[in-house]
Amino acid sequence: MSAFKHIRCRVRGKFFSEVILDLSNCKTCLVNNLPLSDRHLKSILHAILALFAFSKLLMQKNLPDTQLKGCNKREINNSDIMTVTKFNNRLVTPELREALSDYPLYSQDAKGKDALCIAVFHLGNIRWYIMEGQPEGDDFTLYGIVVGLHETEYGYMSASEMADVTYDASKYGLGLLKIEQDMSFKSCALREVKDKELQSFLSRLYDEN
Known part of the structure; x- marks a missing residue:
């Protein structure tokens, strides 16, 4: 899974510091699998990823109300806005x-x-x-x-x-x-x-x- 998609599911309903801690303890996180020995550098990369995810979600929360029609409060606060586009995948029949x-x-x-x-x-x-x-x-x-x-x-x-x-x-x-x-x-x-x-x-x- 891409770096953003990997962390996106860990951001919802959490504080920024919790997301960074969550990422640092995750065995499948992209950053943790990089050949880096410097823990400080990894912490910086975790923070950058978390900031990126938060900024993306905040941008989506600021969409016009008409695009939020039909979403309950939890969905608006905790999930990305679902966008339906043409999609073709052999697994999704x-x-x-x-x-x-x-x-x-x-x-x-x-x-x-x-x-x-x-x-x-x-x-x-x-x-x-x-x-x-x-x-x-x-x-x-x-x-x-x-x-x-x-x-x-x-x-x-x-x-x-x-x-x-x-x-x-x-x-x-x-x-x-x-x-x-x-x-x-x-x-x-x-x-x-x-x-x-x-x-x-x-x-x-x-x-x-």
Whole structure:
């Protein structure tokens, strides 16, 4: 995910200092993965990224009221204004787009294990369980849980970037692999998904608190 899209989801509802701390502790943050040994320099870069994200959101909050029609107070304060443009992506099928139209970003907040999983994408042993999504500019932003990487976690995903991901598995006789949707999956609550790694993550997150 691009640097701005990565931090955009961490800005909403937080103070500037909280965003910087959040970025500094995030393993997938672009800055933290740069070959830099100087912590002070990294802190400066985190601050620049946070300032950029805040300025973008403030600009969008100052849009004319007519563009905010239909948005509730939480959506206006905490989310980007959804812009619908022509969009073509092999992962966002008409069926998936229609299914997600009832579940835009933030629509399933606080549902925990009862949140409805709309779709599943996979690449090898990596699984993306999608609960929310909506078009944003010339992209489509998805929200869900990623399982099978170093760490299972909730996150925002760019459909455009996901569609471009490839893995050359020719040496295993599998050719070029791409992220694909599991077309056999039927929407259900997260607690009902038959994935031990996902259920273990959900239990740690919700049952032990």
